[in-house]
Every structure is written in structure tokens, then in C-alpha cells.
Amino acid sequence: MTDFKSFLEEVQADIDDLAVMAKDSTYIKSEYYDKYDVKRGLRDINGKGVLTGLTEISDIISSKTNEDGKSVPCKGELYYRGIKIQDIVNGFAGSGNRYGFEESAYLLLFGKLPNNDELKKFIEILGGFRRLPNSFVRDIIMKAPTNDMMIALSRSVLTLYSYDSNPDDISITNVLRQCLQLIAQFPLLAVYGYNVYKHYYNSESLLIRKPNPDYSIAENLLYILREDGNFTPLEAELLDICLVLHAEHGGGNNSSFTTHVVSSSGTDTYSSIAASLGSLKGPRHGGANIKVVKMIEDMKANLADYSDESVTKYLEDLLDKKAFDRSGLIYGMGHAVYSLSDPRADILKSYIKALANEKNAQGEFELYEKIQRLAPEIIGKKRSIYKGVSCNIDFYSGFLYNMLGLPVELFTPIFAIARVVGWSAHRIEELSNNGKIIRPGYNAVCEYKEYVARDDRK
Secondary structure, three states, X not given: OOOHHHHHHHHHHHHHHHHHHHHHHOOOOOHHXXXXXXXXXXXXXXXXXXXXXXXXXXXXXXXXXXXXXOEEEEEEEEEEXXXXXXXXXXXXXXXXXXXXXXXXXXXXXXXXXXXXXXXXHHHHHHHHHOOOOOOHHHHHHOOOOOOOHHHHHHXXXXXXXXXXXXXXXXXXXXXXXHHHHHHHHHHHHHHHHHHHHHHHHHOOOOOOOOOOOOOOHHHHHHHHHOOOOOOOHHHHHHHHHHHHXXXXXXXXXXXXXXXXXXXXXOOXXXXXXXXXXXXXXXXXXXXXXXXXXXXXXHHHHHOOOOOHHHHHHHHHHHHOOOOOOOOOOOOOEOOOOOOOOOHHHHHHHHHHHHHHHHOOOHHHHHHHHHHHHHHHHHHHHHOOOOOOOOEOHHHHHHHHHHHOOOOHHHHHHHHHHHXXXXXXXXXXXXXXXXOOOOOOOOOOOOOOOOOOOHHHOO
16 A cells, blocks of 8 residues: 555645646636725725724724824824723833733733732632643643644644533633633643653753742743743743733734634634634734744844944845845834834833843844834835834844743744733633624625536536
């Protein structure tokens, strides 16, 4: 019997031909979108998302109405349950051994900031859930390790369904319990998956460290990942801030919208979260900061100096598809919603400088600042821009993760560790309102043809 690899080699040419046919048969002319008034990607001509639902969880503001009644770009604003993200971060940052991610999770899930007693109880619940079923690491995470941690995370989430005694109950009580467990377990699933990958593929010692019950989620991430388990207060604080900033971003982002769509079918929590993970895995959504880091590495390898002239020339080459991956993009610049600024990037940058000083990375921080200053002007000259261009959170988050010594394989899973809070809130919101299954319309533009018997087909 022919083995699978040999079979695949034999039929590859046929698959290539069929792929061309499949692509040609599904190509839709761009003019049809105007003809039928279809908003491609659920966005209008100005890039604004088409309204598909209502949410109380968060809000993004990128434009405001002026005195003439026209919508004009403004500095970006982000609100969690009506509270400005800057105020949330300022409320806990720099307060000394106080971490904000758990507070923000409480706010997003329950619509109010917790008092001391409420927060203490919430942290105790998360701490109690910060464990995996017996033998789960051995039987699930250590079997068939992969170099893609998002796949490892998705597989683990789906498998947890089998360990749940009541997986299909979509009452809010049961769904909340499941979501709290996943919020607590995500750091373990991601880090253990990565450590197993290193062990199998790089022959490194296998590290499976139990979390510290007295640590926050940010602290535990560093504790279970690092071989010596050590970290500085500033490192944990900045990772915590990054988790807060990534926890939620409106119901219209691709993965949160996926949560609403899949939850509306009445499916279980594990399937819903796994679907959202699949969305976040895409480089257009969760993997952008990896591209930023690799772009900067390529820049440093190819520039003799970091003068304005040299950096400008490199950025121009990026846009002209002459540098890096020749995609024509300056990664980390621009956002689907924000125009003049991304408030998350502004907040993160204001704290990163201190870590750059601690890590002796001031020169690299200055390079990032220079790119942030030069890129919008260069893009404005070479592209037709309908709204302002500014750096987004991905521009600085990868730099932060690099300074923390976090492996690039965990960049997107860390995003998921934060965003599972937002997904949980959106899932509960969708189920609480008992809405209809989400099913938008698609206009068929195919030609209608007569059926031809097989023997008469040419």
C-alpha cells in the first residue's frame, strides 16, 4: 500500500490544477460590491464597521462630529464598561504590588469595578481554578507537540470539553463558571505547551512549574515560564498593563465578533472560545506584533546607522516592496478603527521607557520612537489616506515582550490570555439577550445554468 507521503507527491500536480479551478470559480469581480451596495469586510468606504449588533461591554471612538455636523478624525478613545482605559490604568499602575488585570476582568464581566472584598473573592475563585485536570499535561499537552502555540492552545481548550461534567449547559451560571476556569487556565495551557515544544524539538529540559497561589496572572506567567522563576516588580507591572490593554476591544473586532456569531448558534463554551482562538491566530489580527519585531530586526541588520535619512529610506523601501517581506506594509502603523492615535499604544509607550532603561535598551526605544514619528508622514506621501495614520498597540507590545525575554511563539497566546476575558463577556452578553442566530445575507452573483448529463459534458 502506498504511504501517504508518496500518495501526496503523486497527486500534487492534480491538486495544483484543481486549486486553480477552485480559485477561478470563486473569484468575485470588485465592481459587484458597488453594484449591489455590499460593504466588503463589513466596512464602508471609509473603513467604518457596519453595525451588526449592540454591546454594553466596551466602546471605541476614533471620530467626532464637528460644528458643521461632519465626522472628523480624533484622538482614539477606548472605554471598558463606560470607563476610559487611561483612567483604569492610572487607577492601579504605580500603586505598588497592585495588579489591574483581575480588576479589569471583573469590570468587563460584571459591569462594575469591584470593591476590596469583591476583588479578593474574585481573585480567590480564579486562584482555585488555576489548575488543570489530573494527568492533562501528560495525556494532552505532551502528546503530539506543535511549534504553533495557538494550535496547542486551541486543542487544549477543545479537549477540556471532555473533562467537564456539564459541558453543554449554556445557562449563564454554568457558562460563567466555564469562562472563569478558562481565564485562570489559559496561562498554564500556553506556557506548558511552549515548554513541551522546547523539550521535544530543542531537547531542552522540561519545565512544568505549578503556579504560585499568591501571584497575579501576570506574575504567574513570568514565574511558570522562566527557568529560575524570577522577575522584577517592573516587569510584572508592565506585563499586567499589557494584559489590561489587550483584554477587550469592542464587539466588532474579528475574534470577538466570532464569539458572538458562534455563541448565537447555542454551542458550548469550549467550541466558542476555540473558534475565537482560530480567528486571533490570523496574522491580520493577533500576530501583527511578531511582524513588527521581525521588521525591526531586518532594519537593524540592513542599516549602517539610525539617522533620520537612513530610517526614512528604509521605510520608503518597505512601502515600495523593496525591503523585509516586500508586502508594502510598515507593520504596527495604522489601525482598522483608530485614526489619529491608538490610546493603548500611547499608554504602553509611556511605561515602556522605564523598562528600556532597566534593560539597557534605550537605543532601541529611540529607534521605535523615530519610526513612530517618521512613518505617518512617509505613508501620507505615498498612499491615499482617508484617515490619519498612527502606530497601534502592536508596534510597542512586541518590543515589550522582547525586553521581557518572552519567546516569539508566545506573543499571540499572551494576546489570547488577555482577550479571553473579552470573549467571555461577549459570550455571556450574547446568551443573556437570547438573540437570533447570526446569519447575515450574501447576494448570489452566479450565472444560472442548465444541468448537463455526465456523458454529454465536455
